[in-house]
Amino acid sequence: MLSANQGKHFMVMAQPTYSGSYGYIGEQFFTMQFDVALDAANPPPTNAFAIKINGTGTSVTGVTVDGTGKTVTLTFSAPALTAEDIIEFSYVDPTGGNDVSALQGLDGTDSSTFSASTIVVGGRPGPSAPPVPALSSGSDSGTLGDGITSDITPTLTGTTGQTQLSNCTIPMEPRYWGPRVRMVLATGPSPAAR
Numbered sequence: 001m002l003s004a005n006q007g008k009h010f011m012v013m014a015q016p017t018y019s020g021s022y023g024y025i026g027e028q029f030f031t032m033q034f035d036v037a038l039d040a041a042n043p044p045p046t047n048a049f050a051i052k053i054n055g056t057g058t059s060v061t062g063v064t065v066d067g068t069g070k071t072v073t074l075t076f077s078a079p080a081l082t083a084e085d086i087i088e089f090s091y092v093d094p095t096g097g098n099d100v101s102a103l104q105g106l107d108g109t110d111s112s113t114f115s116a117s118t119i120v121v122g123g124r125p126g127p128s129a130p131p132v133p134a135l136s137s138g139s140d141s142g143t144l145g146d147g148i149t150s151d152i153t154p155t156l157t158g159t160t161g162q163t164q165l166s167n168c169t170i171p172m173e174p175r176y177w178g179p180r181v182r183m184v185l186a187t188g189p190s191p192a193a194r
Protein backbone atom coordinates (compact mmCIF):
# COMPACT_ATOMS: atom_id res chain seq x y z
CA MET A 1 0.00 0.00 0.00
CA LEU A 2 1.25 3.46 -0.88
CA SER A 3 1.85 6.01 1.81
CA ALA A 4 0.20 9.41 1.41
CA ASN A 5 3.43 10.92 0.16
CA GLN A 6 4.00 8.14 -2.36
CA GLY A 7 0.47 8.59 -3.64
CA LYS A 8 1.05 12.30 -4.01
CA HIS A 9 4.24 11.56 -5.91
CA PHE A 10 2.42 9.40 -8.45
CA MET A 11 -0.40 11.94 -8.84
CA VAL A 12 1.84 14.91 -9.51
CA MET A 13 1.53 14.63 -13.30
CA ALA A 14 -2.11 15.73 -13.10
CA GLN A 15 -1.43 18.86 -11.09
CA PRO A 16 -2.52 21.86 -13.18
CA THR A 17 0.11 24.48 -13.86
CA TYR A 18 -0.82 27.92 -15.17
CA SER A 19 0.47 28.40 -18.71
CA GLY A 20 -1.02 31.66 -19.98
CA SER A 21 -4.06 33.93 -20.13
CA TYR A 22 -5.90 36.30 -22.40
CA GLY A 23 -8.56 38.99 -22.15
CA TYR A 24 -10.22 40.89 -24.99
CA ILE A 25 -11.57 44.41 -25.48
CA GLY A 26 -15.25 44.72 -24.66
CA GLU A 27 -15.44 41.59 -22.50
CA GLN A 28 -16.03 41.48 -18.76
CA PHE A 29 -14.00 38.35 -18.22
CA PHE A 30 -10.65 36.82 -19.01
CA THR A 31 -9.41 33.27 -19.38
CA MET A 32 -6.47 31.38 -17.89
CA GLN A 33 -4.95 28.33 -19.54
CA PHE A 34 -3.49 25.27 -17.85
CA ASP A 35 -1.36 22.36 -18.95
CA VAL A 36 -3.66 19.46 -18.01
CA ALA A 37 -7.39 18.69 -18.09
CA LEU A 38 -9.28 20.20 -15.15
CA ASP A 39 -12.02 19.00 -12.80
CA ALA A 40 -14.96 21.15 -13.96
CA ALA A 41 -17.39 19.54 -11.48
CA ASN A 42 -15.57 20.81 -8.39
CA PRO A 43 -14.44 24.35 -9.22
CA PRO A 44 -12.65 26.60 -6.77
CA PRO A 45 -14.67 29.29 -4.95
CA THR A 46 -14.58 32.81 -6.37
CA ASN A 47 -12.77 34.03 -3.26
CA ALA A 48 -9.79 31.83 -4.13
CA PHE A 49 -9.02 34.42 -6.82
CA ALA A 50 -8.10 38.08 -6.66
CA ILE A 51 -8.06 40.45 -9.64
CA LYS A 52 -6.68 43.92 -10.16
CA ILE A 53 -7.25 45.84 -13.38
CA ASN A 54 -4.79 48.70 -13.90
CA GLY A 55 -3.94 48.44 -10.22
CA THR A 56 -7.52 48.64 -8.95
CA GLY A 57 -9.08 45.63 -7.28
CA THR A 58 -12.32 44.24 -8.67
CA SER A 59 -14.66 41.54 -7.40
CA VAL A 60 -14.58 38.08 -8.97
CA THR A 61 -18.21 37.39 -9.85
CA GLY A 62 -17.89 33.98 -11.45
CA VAL A 63 -15.55 31.06 -12.07
CA THR A 64 -16.11 28.79 -15.07
CA VAL A 65 -13.91 25.73 -15.50
CA ASP A 66 -13.67 24.10 -18.93
CA GLY A 67 -12.26 20.69 -18.10
CA THR A 68 -11.27 19.47 -21.54
CA GLY A 69 -10.40 22.97 -22.74
CA LYS A 70 -8.00 23.25 -19.76
CA THR A 71 -9.19 26.77 -19.06
CA VAL A 72 -10.64 28.78 -16.19
CA THR A 73 -12.61 31.92 -17.02
CA LEU A 74 -13.12 34.60 -14.40
CA THR A 75 -15.84 37.22 -14.68
CA PHE A 76 -15.45 40.43 -12.71
CA SER A 77 -17.50 43.44 -11.64
CA ALA A 78 -15.27 46.12 -13.21
CA PRO A 79 -16.32 47.61 -16.57
CA ALA A 80 -15.54 45.72 -19.75
CA LEU A 81 -11.90 45.56 -20.76
CA THR A 82 -10.34 48.20 -22.95
CA ALA A 83 -7.12 48.25 -24.95
CA GLU A 84 -3.91 48.00 -22.92
CA ASP A 85 -5.67 47.18 -19.66
CA ILE A 86 -3.32 45.33 -17.36
CA ILE A 87 -4.99 42.42 -15.55
CA GLU A 88 -3.13 41.16 -12.51
CA PHE A 89 -4.55 38.11 -10.79
CA SER A 90 -3.74 35.48 -8.22
CA TYR A 91 -5.05 32.15 -7.08
CA VAL A 92 -4.62 30.82 -3.57
CA ASP A 93 -5.03 27.11 -2.91
CA PRO A 94 -7.85 26.99 -0.29
CA THR A 95 -5.76 24.82 2.07
CA GLY A 96 -2.43 23.06 1.99
CA GLY A 97 -4.27 19.71 1.93
CA ASN A 98 -6.24 18.06 -0.84
CA ASP A 99 -9.35 20.23 -1.21
CA VAL A 100 -12.65 19.03 -2.68
CA SER A 101 -13.38 22.37 -4.33
CA ALA A 102 -10.24 23.78 -5.85
CA LEU A 103 -8.46 24.43 -9.09
CA GLN A 104 -7.48 20.82 -9.69
CA GLY A 105 -6.75 18.12 -12.20
CA LEU A 106 -9.10 15.26 -13.01
CA ASP A 107 -7.58 13.12 -10.26
CA GLY A 108 -8.17 15.88 -7.71
CA THR A 109 -4.61 17.10 -7.44
CA ASP A 110 -4.80 20.76 -6.42
CA SER A 111 -3.06 23.52 -8.32
CA SER A 112 -0.47 25.37 -6.34
CA THR A 113 -0.95 29.01 -5.41
CA PHE A 114 0.15 31.27 -8.25
CA SER A 115 -0.09 34.81 -9.56
CA ALA A 116 0.36 36.25 -13.04
CA SER A 117 -0.76 39.07 -15.30
CA THR A 118 -1.80 39.75 -18.86
CA ILE A 119 -2.31 42.80 -21.05
CA VAL A 120 -5.36 43.35 -23.24
CA VAL A 121 -4.08 43.89 -26.76
CA GLY A 122 -7.16 43.68 -28.95
CA GLY A 123 -10.60 42.29 -29.64
CA ARG A 124 -11.49 38.67 -29.75
CA PRO A 125 -10.21 37.15 -33.02
CA GLY A 126 -12.80 36.14 -35.60
CA PRO A 127 -13.21 32.57 -36.68
CA SER A 128 -10.20 31.13 -38.41
CA ALA A 129 -10.15 30.73 -42.17
CA PRO A 130 -11.65 27.52 -43.49
CA PRO A 131 -9.18 24.81 -44.38
CA VAL A 132 -7.78 24.71 -47.89
CA PRO A 133 -9.89 22.29 -49.93
CA ALA A 134 -8.16 19.07 -50.72
CA LEU A 135 -7.84 18.23 -54.38
CA SER A 136 -9.68 15.04 -55.13
CA SER A 137 -7.33 12.32 -56.16
CA GLY A 138 -9.93 11.42 -58.76
CA SER A 139 -9.87 14.83 -60.44
CA ASP A 140 -8.35 14.87 -63.83
CA SER A 141 -5.56 16.76 -65.54
CA GLY A 142 -5.23 14.39 -68.42
CA THR A 143 -2.04 13.04 -66.87
CA LEU A 144 -2.62 10.02 -64.75
CA GLY A 145 -1.59 10.31 -61.12
CA ASP A 146 -0.36 13.92 -61.04
CA GLY A 147 -3.28 15.06 -58.84
CA ILE A 148 -3.86 18.23 -60.87
CA THR A 149 -7.17 19.27 -62.35
CA SER A 150 -6.95 20.69 -65.84
CA ASP A 151 -9.16 23.70 -66.53
CA ILE A 152 -8.24 23.87 -70.19
CA THR A 153 -8.67 20.55 -71.90
CA PRO A 154 -9.35 17.76 -69.46
CA THR A 155 -9.33 14.31 -70.89
CA LEU A 156 -11.44 11.41 -69.75
CA THR A 157 -10.01 8.00 -70.32
CA GLY A 158 -12.12 4.91 -69.94
CA THR A 159 -13.35 1.68 -71.34
CA THR A 160 -16.74 1.46 -73.00
CA GLY A 161 -17.07 -2.27 -72.94
CA GLN A 162 -17.66 -2.18 -76.66
CA THR A 163 -14.95 -3.67 -78.82
CA GLN A 164 -14.78 -0.79 -81.23
CA LEU A 165 -14.55 1.86 -78.46
CA SER A 166 -12.38 -0.07 -76.07
CA ASN A 167 -9.87 2.16 -74.25
CA CYS A 168 -11.07 5.23 -76.08
CA THR A 169 -9.97 8.73 -75.13
CA ILE A 170 -12.61 11.50 -75.15
CA PRO A 171 -11.15 15.05 -75.27
CA MET A 172 -13.41 17.68 -73.65
CA GLU A 173 -13.25 21.25 -74.92
CA PRO A 174 -13.73 24.18 -72.47
CA ARG A 175 -16.96 25.23 -74.16
CA TYR A 176 -18.59 22.09 -72.87
CA TRP A 177 -17.88 22.90 -69.23
CA GLY A 178 -20.88 23.78 -67.12
CA PRO A 179 -23.06 22.45 -64.35
CA ARG A 180 -23.55 19.25 -66.25
CA VAL A 181 -21.75 17.37 -69.00
CA ARG A 182 -23.82 14.91 -70.95
CA MET A 183 -22.10 12.38 -73.14
CA VAL A 184 -23.93 10.24 -75.65
CA LEU A 185 -22.09 7.37 -77.25
CA ALA A 186 -23.92 6.70 -80.47
CA THR A 187 -21.91 3.70 -81.53
CA GLY A 188 -22.86 0.20 -80.50
CA PRO A 189 -25.92 -1.36 -78.90
CA SER A 190 -27.42 -0.11 -75.64
CA PRO A 191 -26.49 -2.08 -72.47
CA ALA A 192 -29.93 -3.69 -72.44
CA ALA A 193 -29.38 -4.96 -75.94
CA ARG A 194 -26.09 -6.76 -75.19
Ligand SMILES: [Ca+2]
Pocket residue numbers: 093094095096097098099102110
Ligand atom coordinates in the same frame (compact mmCIF):
# COMPACT_ATOMS: atom_id res chain seq x y z
CA1 LIG B 1 -5.17 22.29 -1.51
Ligand SMILES: [Ca+2]
Pocket residue numbers: 098099100101102104108109110
Ligand atom coordinates in the same frame (compact mmCIF):
# COMPACT_ATOMS: atom_id res chain seq x y z
CA1 LIG C 1 -8.40 18.30 -4.69
